[in-house]
Amino acid sequence: MKRILSVFVCLFFVIGALSCYAQTDSKSQTLFNGENLDGWHMDVPDLEEDSTLRAPFIVRDGMLVSLGEPRGHLLTDDTYRDYRLEVEYRFPGEPGNCGVLVHASTPRALYKMFPQSIEVQMMHENAGDFWCIVEDIEVPNMEERRGPEEEWGVTEGKKRRIVNLTDGSENDLGEWNTMVIEALDDKIKVWVNGDLVNYGTDATAEEGKIALQAEGAEVEFRKVVLTPISELSSKE
Template identity: 30%
Template sequence: MKPLRRHLSWIALAALAGVSSAPAADAITPREVIRLFNGKDLTGFITWERKHGRDDPDKVFSVVPQIDGAPAIRCSGQYFGGVITVDSYTNYRLIVEFRWGLLTWEPRLNRARDAGILLHCQGEPGNQTKNFDGAWMRSVEFQIIEGGIGDVILVNGYDRGNPQIIAPRLKTKVTPGTQRWNPDGVLAEFTRGRIDWLRRDPEWKDVLGFRGRGDNEKPLGEWNHLEAICDGGNITYFVNGEKAMEGWDGTFKEGRLLFQSEGAEIFYRRIELHPLQR
């Protein structure tokens, strides 16, 4: 069970955000398919921006009734932050479809389109920084960036009243001397930073529209299919059907999900949690 203080803070947060249901005291394990996005509105989510906190005066987060024939959550990218599930989840297979829009914003106006899905988010929004005014939460990220879809980023964070940073830990196999996942590599443990997906271009550049030689991302404007298998502390990422990343024995095993806005317009749809195949 989560500490009472954390649970109560989320009850208050949900109330302030206009969310009718308080978060569960324990993480939910899907027994059937859970559709996190209802296709109509942001019920079941709250929003968070580094600039405005729980407010969203510029409508960074919205639901579009139809794009390519179906509704989707739109994150404009104007401010860093995300839409965050009210409830926590564990032991699931996440399926998400995303596509980029055309808008980009400073400070990433001419840089690679960037976003991500933060898994196992713990604590309160903004806890990436000691002042709790960051864009993110401590978590394990499924990176979505041009040229790097399928990277892992371990996001450190804080708890109120505790000055010590809290770091997720994850083991994986990498090519010696690198941070690139390699199923035939050597075992290493990480507590922060990025682990590159299997075929990330070593000459990757942070420029708008970047495409690596081995990328499996669809062309701009097409939908990409992502899967994340979260089984206890183990994770496996798939991008358009290709296995991109695998990690084991992670210390973060449950939490909320955060879908990022990070300088580039992005649309998310078919956000589903499936039971694991045992």
């Protein structure tokens, strides 16, 4: 179990949860059309070495599916900033690892695999963790959630994981989960099934592509919808 956060931090996040999502405009955009991967492109290093390998991202029964192997990323062709992203996903078989990357930019910046970005973890029982990938973000109670400050970093061998705030926000294995990521200016909020599970500020990136991972486990996505946050709400 994660240690109980300080009263100040708890109140901070309760207020954040009560405020819910920032006001958005009505121009929601479905990033996955249910038929093909138009608007996306893959970056899968092993496919460059062996073109006979199957692609790890497919469309099946109207769902976008990450098969998990070979490992890599599916990235949007377009870049985005100031938005709310709603993703519905599940692990249909064995539990495992996956993630949504926001503000993705330079490809293969970490371990010659991961694009420069901030990852919102979807790994089973860890949904909502932040992983810093050559970008950084700050949260309250940072040492408790990230480890000793002298070990923090955004590159190989550094403490890049920032643990989320809740246990038990995910549904049972095989059931659908809803993850909402709100990226506004240099702030990122994450909800899982309605629970506010992470909130970071002072992110070192404020725009970029959105990426889904193939990282060892099969994951199905039935909804990937982006709604821009209005210019008016960003002035609040």
